[in-house]
Amino acid sequence: MPELPEVEVIRRDLDREVAGKKIKAVEATGLRSIRRHKSKKAFISAVEGHTIKSVTRRGKYIVMRLDGDTALVAHLGMSGRLLRAKNAKVPSPKHLHVVFTFSDNSQLRFVDPRTFGEMFVTSYLEIEDEVTELAHLGVDPLDEAMSWETFGRLITSRHTKLKTLLMDQKFVAGIGNIYSDEILFAAGLRWDRTADSLSAEEIRRLSRAIIETLNEAVKYRGSSLADEQYVDLFGQPGGFQDRHQVYDREGKSCPRCYRTLVRARYSNRSTFFCEACQI
Ligand SMILES: [Zn+2]
Incomplete structure (x- = not known):
């Protein structure tokens, strides 16, 4: 999708x-x-x-x-x-x-x-x-300049797992399974940390990771997976899938620490992460 x-x-x-x-x-x-x-x-x-x-x-x-x-x-x-x-x-x-x-x-x-x-x-x-x-609709990270203080206030009021929160359209618009995993890896945070447990430094890292990951993905024209239909207006696939760090990379090595990446299941979905780099 x-x-x-x-x-x-x-x-x-x-x-x-x-x-x-x-x-x-x-x-x-x-x-x-x-x-x-x-x-x-x-x-x-x-x-x-x-x-x-x-x-x-x-x-x-x-x-x-x-x-x-x-x-x-x-x-x-x-x-x-x-x-x-x-x-x-x-x-x-x-x-x-x-x-x-x-x-x-x-x-x-x-x-x-x-x-x-x-x-x-x-x-x-x-x-x-x-x-x-x-x-x-929640904030649009590609559209609005979002200060990390505002983001911090939003996030610390929520007792929700980070992966769930990132995929909540009322919180941030348009993030699904792929980019939530990539953002959490970039931020060094586990998918099942609760939002209200983050320190100020972690909130800043997460806010930066959301903006940077999504803008990088646009720069490389999105992600086209083997089983997906996404192509651009000219029928060409995107290139960001080659830059995925964790998504769908279970069993491969972490690009940061070389440990094996793992997959966890939750509410009928998969989430991919590094047990060492994401805490
Ligand atoms: Zn790692």
């Missing part, structure tokens, strides 16, 4: 590639990917003829602002992909659900094998009315 860095890579690509383009035509194969709308026609007429002004992001929702103060919003879900094509002749992968053709005949395509992703049009200024979870 794409996490914050992968969605941010796609947002930046989109902002460069489609901002300023006018949507000439829209095709949708069915209602599954545009399920918030009553009909294909309702979705298509809300988009056709409009120009994309800019591409922003709210958590893992990609927000393409249209003229007329509406927004074309995309969520990739488990396996959604947004792909650019020079024109309609470029062959498309299977599971193509929505196609936007711009006035220069280039296309933006929404492909989604597992169909948990979606696209919809809503008011730009009142997205929270449509997506209520956005009203309670």
